Amino acid sequence: MTRPLLYGAAIFMAALFVAPFVWTLLTAVKTEAELYTFPPSFLPETWRWENFHTAWTKLPFTTFLTNSTIVVVLSTVGQLFSSSLVAFGFARFRFPGRDVLFVVVLASMMIPWDVKMIPLYMQFNFLGWINTLKPLIVPAWFGEAFFIFLLRQYIMSVPMEIDEAARMDGANSWQLYWRIHLPLMLPALVLVGTFQFMNAWNDYLGPLIFLNDQSKYTLTLGLSMFKGLHGQDFISIAAITVVLCLPPLVLFFFAQRYIMDSALGSSVKG
Amino acid sequence: MTVTTDTVVATSSRRRRRPVSHMVPWLFISPWIIGFVAFTLGPMLFSLYMSFFDWPIVGERTFIGLDNYVTMTTLDPQFWESLWITVKFALLFVPLNIAVGFLLALLLNAGLKGTGVLRTLFYLPSVISGVALVTIFSWLYSYRFGVLNYLLGFVGIDGPNWLGDPSWALVAIVFASLWGVGSTMLILLAGLQAIPRELYEAARISGVPAWARTLYITLPMLGPMLLFSIITSIISAFQQLTLALLLTEGGPLGSTYFFAMYIYDNAFKYFDMGYAAAMSWIMFGIVLLLSLAVMKSSSAWVHYEGEVRGKKGDKS
Amino acid sequence: MDLMVRNLRKSFGAVEVLRDIDFHIHAGEFVCFLGPSGCGKSTLLRCIAGLEEIDDGEIRLGGREIDHLPSAKRDISMVFQSYALYPHMTVAKNMSFGLRLNGMPRDEVDRRIAHAAQVLQIEPLLGRKPKALSGGQRQRVAIGRAIVREPSLFLLDEPLSNLDAALRVTMRAELAALHARLGTTMVYVTHDQVEAMTLSSRVVVLDKGSVSQFGPPMELFHRPANLFVAGFIGTPQMNFLPARLLRAHQDRVEVEVEGAPGALSVPLAAPVRLAPGAPLTLGVRPDALTLGLEAGPQVAAKVTLVERLGTESHVLLARPDGTRLTAITDAPRLPGPGATVTAGFAPEAVHLFDETGRALPRCVSPEIAALLDSAPSTAAMAAEKVTEEV
């Protein structure tokens, strides 16, 4: 295939994917009246950058940001550790019941969240965790099926001989996990980290159900407060949306090169 | 308890100990087991229990046996309509999601300049939270004020009423969900990265054309990640809720009234938790069967480099 | 140290992949496990390495029973077919990983790495990651990783199979030199008989999960213990013809070859107890199959192909019953394809096998006998009573 064709495709796709974001950004600096014109006005008459500040200070967004950060950081660390550990257990050992258990792992992805919610609420209420950030953090320390599955698939693409070599070198199972597989999983771990970060950052139902007090709210809950039963504050929603996108985007921009930096591949085969 | 079963299976009559202790695998997966029992199994069984009740969110609960299941399959036309809509959606979404994700991953793997930026741009929509994405799409698709039809107008196309026309709304939702193809793309990209370059070089030297290299090297080597993407796509197709709930509210004329949304409505609009739980279990069953079928078929097309040896011995 | 394997048995589920494995490798020996793919040679190696659990039998290294020990405690190093280098570690880290895990002091680790790197000539590569190495370099690193641990036994699983032909020859020589230098016992798995014949002092030939013959390379060639070894060792393959025992004498037998009138009198090293008329298989290596011989029993065959290789030529023949034969000759004038020729064989060049495939004790020429006797381990082998015939 010719390069120019590829570049053309790449630019076209990129434009397609960026358009919604640009549109949001432009909306954020418009006046409300400009939203409902036809033909649509792409550029605002005046760029009202103060919309960002206005939206941010309408509600205690700095508090929300702190809460979101705590949830995201703690849950991501926990998720990376626990899911990789469990994935390694499933990928590299044979034990009775393993395959059945793994189907259970898969199955646990398939339960609609809305039905689990009330029992979960009761349980967290019993533990005294309602209106704390714990329900949003602690479960991540026990691994999540999606990530376990993802990492297991990755580990299974690492030749078994690497493990055998390490075993012959005297590595026990923990060392095999910690010193061989964890570094090898790096690209997949960055993926998991990104996904978990995004899930926690954008989670709406969890915080809605488990948090009561505004001082505990996360950013998405704050965002949703611009949307009442009758009508919504489009400009503020757009402004906060843009702000909300930036941290994950910046993080992803720096993290993504590790996804490409797979040590595997050409290195293990002759 | 688990350890005991393990010892029984080690049939060797000899004094010899296995190289790896029986306990070790269980230690590795113990976080998940604890988490599963604590945060999933209980709620799951509880919802199964609920499904045999007339369970309003507040007030009296009555045991009604299988009534919920009987009602939904024999008396409730919406159950079948929603199921059919969801199946249609899955049939459109799963192949497209995989295909687009794969093509984008290939594009990013082609070694173009500025790939880092492209990757970020492709992934951008996945970063935007569902609620915000919905707002954006309602502007894009808007019949009167929408950018999409405005742009289509330039090329002489009179755009359809995307969200207002029952025959277009589902398609519009499929397109909108494809904006979130970023995760599939990344997963497949990570898989592509793990394919040894030598395989391509060898094939190129033997004069295999590019399309054939993709078909005969890339796809088979990508097996594990493709399998993952297919199964998770199926699951997410069946659980599709946000877009239907916020973008079309199930309309027009119920044409995007997904199964998951009907579950949601039963739970939070009609406050009928028993019925919602029963529907969830039906959906759970369907998705589980589909996934198992895909898994089962996968042994024919997925190849694992590091498969644990002695698979046959596993059964004993 | 010496490696002793006794009555080893291994199954994967219902499939028995190794049975009655029994041999003794002396300290300092270089032994190859040779056999076609699927014969169990890699599994046997992995059992010794501790990567597979054995179902029965015992493995002793230097007299110490190791079969119940985890791999790391067995004092064994292994070089994998794919090298299995740790992709995320530099060459130096790859080699030192095992040492560091065992808590070896830093300076000792450094000393050993430096030494191994010097021996293998990979000093400039120490800071690189495997990705940045060529196939041959990776091979050296894999060997380096094995030798720094200074084990009592090296296991090598087809270490040369991923290299190109020229590099393979070089590395073969280097491996031999390395063995000479280290003096450590080495066990080497290969399906390539050239490697086995050139490198090892003795060869374990495996067939369908059991040891077919264990002996020095020349012993396998000149005195194959059975049909399998006879057919497996030597290129082109030995020719086999159905035959029948006419009469057995003290030091020789008279044999009639199917389709070849007349009796062939074959000398034997020891008497056999077989009834006249017993079916035999007669084996003759291609270079001993003479075309157009005047005397003795001969078989008729049609030439199907002539391959001229310069110093010699291979003539491929087909008998009327479909049996295929190969003859090697250095005669300049050869019959063309389609011609019918007769092929004969010198009695002292033939191998005889009984109905079960076991070889009748062959009488070899004095020169060859001397060669076989000079092999270092023959005496020990005799003492060992290695009778592996199935």
Added chain:
Amino acid sequence: MTKYASTALSVALAGLLPAALAAQEEGTLRLATWDDEESLEIIESIAAAFEAAHPGTDVQIEAYGDGYDTKLSAAMGAGNAPDVMYMWNFPAYAASLMPLNDFIERDGAEMDIDDISPALLDVSRIDGNVYGMPAGFTTHVIFYNRDLLEEAGVAEPEAGWTWSDLREKAAAASDPENQVYGFAVDARPDPYDFEQFYWSNGTQFISDDGTEIDGYMNSPEGAEVLNMFADMIASGEAVALNIGDDVSGSALFRGGNLAMFEGAMWNKGGIDESGIDYGIVGLPAFEGKPVKSAINSSAVSISADTDNPELAWDFVKFFSSPEAVAMRVNDLPVRASVAAETGQADDPMLAPFFEMLEVSEGTSPAFLKHEDWARMQENLSAAIEATMIEGGNAQAHLDDAVRRSARFLR
């Protein structure tokens, strides 16, 4: 002037009298609302006034926006409901709410219960039990754009007008080429609000005893309502809302693209901000029939499981007291006295709301009459939407809705 004076006085009185009684009632009171960020400030100031009057109490406001029902049902299902909460869907939640009859009987005189319109109390009454005290309300009216009507050369609407008047004016004002529409018809209205048109045309969704929908939901009068709206869309007099985009009528009105628009108090703030020159008039009537409006009330209820019913009741009482009601500027006062004192009842921009409240007494919304109404209503919504999309044929769609709903009436 009088407004501020009276408010200050009431706050002072309210603060002094119960303060002595409430001194020992301390603790945290959880208050759940569906308010968005804009209206939240009002609740916060009311809560602050309550805290000032009840030293030692802390009102924790929990605002869930449009996630309100999801949150509340999860909390109630798990038995951890807030002490006091906004409420409108009484049939769904009644089992978890505390009947207020005893409290009202005890304190009714003190709180001057007769000042509150009975029509508003009716909405929170089930089987004779009152489950919530109204704090604010709105009825439905027509907002009209003076400039657009003038341009079209038609007179401004006046109280007592009819739908044919409206259609005439709408037809005159419509100019779709220039994105100007005479009226807006919501293709997916909230059936709760939509029932006002059924009432105005002399019918209702479901029989008074809640056992029959055939002949009600699909009555000829009902079909007439649907067909009329569909016809307005088809003839170009009105623009259809909620088919293909989520641009709201109030947004179009604020943008000057809409001459007339049916709305409620919650639309008024935004319209005021837009600077459009507009007027308000009551809903039009169907020829020769009395006009009715839906009543949307914000009531506050007490959880049946609250640990502190007395404190919760104090708060509810305070919330519907004249001073708190006066603080709620985003909807209408439930107390006639407050409406009169603040002059709201005479304000031409508010009077039509009160007029609509007066004429709408005695209506009973469908959801109070049958526990499965929420499910039946889904079929009705589908029928309305289908009629609007198809441009008519209401009778068939309504018959279908009745047929699909029949199983809930068993």
